[in-house]
Amino acid sequence: MSETAPLLKITGLTKVFGGQRALDGVDLVVNPGEVHGLLGENGSGKSTLIKILSGFHAPDEGRLEVNGNEVSLPLLPGQYRDLGFEFVHQDLGLLPSLTVAENFVMGDVAASRAMTFSWREARRRTAAICEQYGVDIDPSAPVDEIRPVQRAVLAILRAIEGLKTSRVLEEGAEAPPSLLVLDEPTVFLPKQEVGTLFSLIRNIVSTGSSVLFVSHDLDEVRQITDTVSVLRDGHSVGTLTTAGSTKRDLVKLIVGHDLQPGQPHAVGRTRTDDIVLSVRGLRTTLVEEASFDVHRGEVLGLAGLVGSGAEDAVYALFGSGTAQGELTIDGSTVDLSDFTEREAVQLGMALVPADRKNDGSIADLPMEDNINVTVLGHYFTGGRLDHSGLRDNARTLLEEFDVRPQSPTMDYGSFSGGNQQKAMMAKWLQLSPKILLLHEPTQGVDIGAREQIYRVIKSRTHTTTSIVASSDYEELATLCDRVGIFVKGRLLGFLVGDEITHAKIAELSMGRTDDVLEAVGHDAASDPSQTRQSSPSQGTE
């Protein structure tokens, strides 16, 4: 094939999940020797695309060409290696308790048929490769003792080396360029260290290979990529040359011009002037500083990119014990550093976590056991649990929250996602908590149930004030009286009332500082300490 053949050419890629088009006719071209950014909001289809490239999902339609050769889809498991693809995910896939060298040769050890293995040789090779790419990592250091950025570098180097050794080449043949997919590699890295990673990426593409760089962070994307493709709602909406485009261009592409403004607050304003919860000096591993007040009866949204601290804040308020700061709820003040979940519950708080399967429920216990977990004490009378009372309670709740089927004895895991989530809401709302913390309340929930969950949250505001962290901005726009925007660990301000639109939240989350400050003026003026803290200047706007 000619030299100009793209390394990767995807045409008309479509993937349908249960009637929803996660990808709808997506095109993507990655040329050899470039860093290609892949941008898009949550749910835009980035992950689905990557999972098709790794052979995890089978697409419904679409064509794939690699270095000018047609490749039939779906890919077989492991075939991506033969094609010269390698993936590094956010979690990096390292074993922290093993040494750098051990992690590095993990693949070799797994595949090796030899009876012996030379660790000396492995360390030497690891050191050589580190030197080749100009990075300074001690091969015999345990991975959990090296810096986070070094871990990312290690994972990437391992992926590159894996490509070299796993591809079957004809004798003397030049290896065709390969594609390294980095899926949000920088989310958990300290910002000042990202440069190390970027020089490594530059180093890699200088050899003719390409990098597909998936990220939420516009600054980083603009810094490292040559070309950027944007997905929105499963469509490819454009490919830009990074150098020739502004941050605003990218934001417009990601958010779209034609967004419907969110259904503006079907239920009337419920917010009062009475402050039910105030948070001072909240700090967690991701949150650098956040202080805010929550008004009785409002639905407060927290928004921000992955790693911005918005979601972390929700768990921190519920006594995860790893946070610092102070929380005052209806006059009682607690120190967050030794605040337990039990105390949170006793103070009238409740948390519906995003990870319903692991943190919220026990799939193989009946619905009634799950839903009644919070009220066991109320049904212990005359020395025994009132089982029929508990069952009636479960049945009443299932009816009230429209959980279907209304069968309290069916295992929780047998209910659909939407019904599981409605049951989770019921489990907590039966206590009428003062504060209900929700994280991604409608993740994996179908449209109908989603509406019901919104209605439930809204209809309870006379007793229960809700704080919702969500990456679904449409949801926040529909649901919230105010939305706090987290950027890089700081709560920069709030959008209030009709200002809350999907587009506005998305823009601000991506760090359009001037607008944030504008928004801050409206509401958080009462607390000047946080209002004028902007992130570093965002370059060309």
Added chain:
Amino acid sequence: MATANQSGSTEAQVTDSVPATSPAPARRSRGWLEAYALPLAWLVIIIVFSIIRPETFAQWSNVSSILASNAVLVIISLALIIPLTTGDFDLSVAAVAGFSAVIIAHLNVNWGWNIWLSVLCALAVGFLVGLINGWLIVVLGIESLIVTLGMSTIVTGVMLWVTDARTVVGVDPALVNMVVRNRLFGIPYIFFYALIFTVVIWYVFQHTPVGQRMLVAGRNRDVARLAGMRVGLLRWGALIAGSMLAAFAGMLLVGLSASAGPSTGLDYLLPAFAAAFLGSTTIRPGRFNAWGTFIAVYFLVTGITALQLLGAKTFVQYLFYGLALIIAVALSQHIKRRRTRQGF
């Protein structure tokens, strides 16, 4: 395909708006069969062997001897399912039972203590072992399997040290009277102790919030924590209760023989695990439960007794218990997998 699976993103969640089907009658009857298969199998063994060997097997003396001689196993198995319910293994129960027996015999015979004071002391030691286990497991966060394996060995070591590897004989007959000599309906008291504890644990598991909380804490610590439960306390309490119950079993061991030696009780560990896991496949399948455990013990010993009456040698016990443990765990995993598979 590890790389594909590890993606941390939450995009493209498959939404399923199809309501799950409500349990069909066929499934309900299968549930019934599942819950009562073991008691039925037990009944079948009893009937078959009563017909084959009416002159030995079907005698009241044989029945009462089987019931009495395995009461200790029932109690040690019950001691196991308490921490198992909260999600922790306690491999030290058998050693604690033996140690308790040795303490009682030693204090009573060698030191001349009052028998009941000796028993009280043994129970206190059971409490102490549970306390230490719980501290290591809950507070320091060490794997329960490791902690209790170590504790079991330590306790066995102390036991050898105290007894000087000799059997202590001549324990106060008052204890023997209360354990085996006195009878109700021709069955020694010891069986009724097992029965009482079965009822108590059944009641606590089934009819008190504590039991329900233990279940939730054992299944998913995060869920329990987020619901405001004191997960650490529940686990710690369960380990202590199990250990004290094991110490009580030690008292019964002394009462059975009026003596205690360096290896007393140690053989109970594997049969107890077999019974605990087999018990979790019956009555309330998928949960460790008292009546399931009770029936599992007697199912296992009836089977063994029957085989021995047919002429099988001692080795058959080991085959039987070992197989039962593996089959029971395989069965309970199958139940769990099937139940969760129904979901999605």
